[in-house]
Amino acid sequence: MAKKSKPQKITFGSLIRLVIFGVIVFFLISWFSQSQNPITLSEDPTLFIGETIQSSNVLGDMYSKLPQDSRRQLENFNQTQIGIFFSNSTEFIKSKLDGFPQKQIKEIKKGIVKNISDDMIKNIDEN
Numbered sequence: 001m002a003k004k005s006k007p008q009k010i011t012f013g014s015l016i017r018l019v020i021f022g023v024i025v026f027f028l029i030s031w032f033s034q035s036q037n038p039i040t041l042s043e044d045p046t047l048f049i050g051e052t053i054q055s056s057n058v059l060g061d062m063y064s065k066l067p068q069d070s071r072r073q074l075e076n077f078n079q080t081q082i083g084i085f086f087s088n089s090t091e092f093i094k095s096k097l098d099g100f101p102q103k104q105i106k107e108i109k110k111g112i113v114k115n116i117s118d119d120m121i122k123n124i125d126e127n
Contacts, residue, residue, distance in 0.1 A: 009115055009119075010111065010112065010115055011115065011119070012116060015112070
């Protein structure tokens with residue numbers, strides 16, 4: 001017979017641990033992104049001997065190599081049926097998701113307050 005597992009509850013202690021973990025991860029990412037990269041471009045092991053990396057605008061270079069017809073199609077994409085469909089779809093989704101993050105934050109806050117109050121009532125009843 002399988003054991004019944006207790007329902008998972010978000011406690012104040014677990015929230016504190018989660019916040020501390022998030023702060024540590026944030027500072028580590030910030031610190032690593034600011035530190036200098038020890039491997040310079042000339043030491044890149046994927047390059048052939050004597051080859052160097054030139055920084056360039058890849059998308060701009062690709063766009064300039066496209067034929068004139070293709071450029072015109074890309075520039076007028078929003079006026080095509082597919083472009084209109086995409087723009088209408090994104091507007092519909094945005095209208096349905098209006099205030100979504102704020103609603104979720106409110107629900108989370110309500111859940112936290114409810115869990116804390118339930119724990120406090122349980123502790124009072126036990127003592």
